[in-house]
Amino acid sequence: AQSVTQLDSQVPVFEEAPVELRCNYSSSVSVYLFWYVQYPNQGLQLLLKYLSGSTLVKGINGFEAEFNKSQTSFHLRKPSVHISDTAEYFCAVSDGDSNYQLIWGAGTKLIIKP
């Protein structure tokens, strides 16, 4: 069965510094990958997704992620974070054979230090 690992439960970073949030998934023949963001007291919002094509995917709010099939990773990056990026970030995977059920990581809290 598909599984997702987010290696860091919390990532503290100074404002305007770059950040990388890591996500690894278990191997599958074909896979679709997603990053969602959950701001405090709000619902989950889709940040970006990889379905096919270019392995570098750009999302909202200046985030991007790179699909690496050989390392089964889909790390999320932003070159310069802002205080408003404080949120929990979830990586999710669907293998396409499961009627698009999403399997989720445990989440990474991004903490922006002023």
Next chain:
Amino acid sequence: DTGVSQDPRHKITKRGQNVTFRCDPISEHNRLYWYRQTLGQGPEFLTYFQNEAQLEKSRLLSDRFSAERPKGSFSTLEIQRTEQGDSAMYLCASSLGEGFNQYFGPGTRLTVT
């Protein structure tokens, strides 16, 4: 676009009581999903509907959990004989067609005392 709404936002109940949550998806979305999220974890898939048909329910946590979407619009999730372990956030999402873009509601937080 009014988004996905869920009602109630919070529910406190005593152990053994039944509870029902409602989800109203985005109006043109034909797929509707239910998830459970416990503290420190990502959402856990429970079930989903395509229109009024429940296409996957094997992940419902026990036979105390049931969901309906009678007219292919809103959905309800019922938990019978609640237990303290049912305390969690219950999330609903909807999508148009394939589930690549799931839009989430704010969730219903259940506390079982």
